Amino acid sequence: MFSKYPIKVDYKKEVLAGLTAFFAISYVIIVNSMILAEAGIPPELSVFGTIIISIIGCVAIGLFAKVPIVITTGMGVNSFFTYTLVYSLKLSWQEALAVSFSASVIYLIVAYTPLTNLLADAVPESLKHAITTGIGLFLVIIGLEKGSVIVKGDHTFMQLNDFSSPLLLMTLFTLVLTLFLFFKGIQGSFFIGILITTVITNVFNIIPREKSLFSLQAITDYPQIVGKLDFSGFLSGGFILGTFSLAMILIFESMGLFNGILPGIDNHRFKKAFRVNGIVMLFSSLLGTSPTIPAAESSTGIQEGGRTGITAITVGICFVAAIFMIPLLSFIPSSALAPVIIITGCLMMQNIRFINLVDLSEWFPAFLMIVMMAFSMSISDGLAFGFVAYPLVKVFVGKIKQISKMTWVISALFFAYLIVKIWI
Structure with missing residues (x-):
C-alpha cells in the first residue's frame, strides 16, 4: 500500500482525508494543554505550542517523508510528562522540557544510525501485527469513551451508559450514518458524518456547548514558555x-x-518518517510542549483515502487555521468524532488475522500486548508487556533459538522500563 513506487495522486481525496484526520485529532489542541496545565504550564x-509544533510536524513529514501521517503531541506521552516527570520524579516543568529534549536526542541517535534497522528487524512478525491490532482496540475504547457509549461503572471500571444520554444517542446516530456512507463507498464519508452531526447538535442545541477557556489574544504572551529548558539537574537520578x-x-x-498505521511501508520511507519525527520532537520541547509522535488518529485519514504527504500537509494547514478558530473547535461535539x-x-484490528493463533507461543505475547495497550490506556505499557513476554514464553516451550540477540536486548530494555515504573 505504501511502497517506494510513485502513485497517482487524487488531490480531492487527499484533502478530504486531511480534513477528516484533522477533525479526528483536533481534540489534542485542548486536551494536551489541559494535561500540561497540571505540570504547571499555563494552558x-x-x-x-501544541498547534505550532503540529503545523511543523505535519508539513515536514508531508514534504520530506511524503506519508499521510499526523505528527502532533502524543496522548499518553503528555501524561508521562506530567504525572511521571513532574509529579513522581519531582521535576519542574522546565526540567521536564529538558528531559524531553535529552530523550529526543537519544531518539535521533537511533534514527540516524543502523540501530533503526536493527531494532525494526528484531520485532517478531506476530508482535508487529499485534501492535496494529492493539492500537486499533485502543482507538475503539477511546472512541467509545469519547462518545459516552461507555462510562465508569459503580462496581466496574466501565459499563454501558444510560440511553437517556443525548451524547450517547448522537454517537449512535453518527455511527449508523457514517457506516451507511462508508459501506456505500461515498467519498468523504467520515468527514460528512462529522459535519452533519456538528450541524444538528448545534442547530437544535442537543448537546450544550462548553465555554472555551482559550483566546487568540493570549498568543502575545506565548513567548514566556518558549526555550525555558532547565538542565541544572542534568546529572541527578531523577533527570537520568x-x-x-x-x-x-x-x-x-x-x-x-509508523508500522501499525502504514502497513507495508518500505524501509526508505519508514526511515525518512522516523527521522522527521525525531527532528520535530526535538523542537517540541523548545516550543514549550510535550514530545511529538505519529498520531494513531492518522488512520482515519488513510481510511478516507489518504496515501501521500498531501494529506499530512492539509492537516498542517488546518492547524494553522485552528490558531484563529480555537474557540470554534468547541462547536464540534465528541459524538461527531467518536464514530x-x-x-x-x-x-x-483486522490485522489480528495475520497472527498465528494456533501457536500459543506466538499468540500469547501478542494477546498480552493487545489487551494491555487497550486496558492500561497506554501504547508504551502494552509494548512493554508484549516484548517481555515473548522471549519468556519461547524459553518455556523450548524455542529459544527463535529469539534473536536484538530481541533479547529490546526485551531487557522494556523489562527495565517496567521496573522503573514500579520504582517511581
Whole structure:
C-alpha cells in the first residue's frame, strides 16, 4: 500500500482525508494543554505550542517523508510528562522540557544510525501485527469513551451508559450514518458524518456547548514558555531516569505506530518518517510542549483515502487555521468524532488475522500486548508487556533459538522500563 513506487495522486481525496484526520485529532489542541496545565504550564499559552509544533510536524513529514501521517503531541506521552516527570520524579516543568529534549536526542541517535534497522528487524512478525491490532482496540475504547457509549461503572471500571444520554444517542446516530456512507463507498464519508452531526447538535442545541477557556489574544504572551529548558539537574537520578524512560517510550511507540498505521511501508520511507519525527520532537520541547509522535488518529485519514504527504500537509494547514478558530473547535461535539475513531480502530484490528493463533507461543505475547495497550490506556505499557513476554514464553516451550540477540536486548530494555515504573 505504501511502497517506494510513485502513485497517482487524487488531490480531492487527499484533502478530504486531511480534513477528516484533522477533525479526528483536533481534540489534542485542548486536551494536551489541559494535561500540561497540571505540570504547571499555563494552558492558554501551551495551546499555541501544541498547534505550532503540529503545523511543523505535519508539513515536514508531508514534504520530506511524503506519508499521510499526523505528527502532533502524543496522548499518553503528555501524561508521562506530567504525572511521571513532574509529579513522581519531582521535576519542574522546565526540567521536564529538558528531559524531553535529552530523550529526543537519544531518539535521533537511533534514527540516524543502523540501530533503526536493527531494532525494526528484531520485532517478531506476530508482535508487529499485534501492535496494529492493539492500537486499533485502543482507538475503539477511546472512541467509545469519547462518545459516552461507555462510562465508569459503580462496581466496574466501565459499563454501558444510560440511553437517556443525548451524547450517547448522537454517537449512535453518527455511527449508523457514517457506516451507511462508508459501506456505500461515498467519498468523504467520515468527514460528512462529522459535519452533519456538528450541524444538528448545534442547530437544535442537543448537546450544550462548553465555554472555551482559550483566546487568540493570549498568543502575545506565548513567548514566556518558549526555550525555558532547565538542565541544572542534568546529572541527578531523577533527570537520568526520566530521560531513559521517555526515550524508550518515544522510540518504540513511534516505531510501532509508523508500522501499525502504514502497513507495508518500505524501509526508505519508514526511515525518512522516523527521522522527521525525531527532528520535530526535538523542537517540541523548545516550543514549550510535550514530545511529538505519529498520531494513531492518522488512520482515519488513510481510511478516507489518504496515501501521500498531501494529506499530512492539509492537516498542517488546518492547524494553522485552528490558531484563529480555537474557540470554534468547541462547536464540534465528541459524538461527531467518536464514530470515526471507532470504525478506524475496527479496521486496524483486522490485522489480528495475520497472527498465528494456533501457536500459543506466538499468540500469547501478542494477546498480552493487545489487551494491555487497550486496558492500561497506554501504547508504551502494552509494548512493554508484549516484548517481555515473548522471549519468556519461547524459553518455556523450548524455542529459544527463535529469539534473536536484538530481541533479547529490546526485551531487557522494556523489562527495565517496567521496573522503573514500579520504582517511581
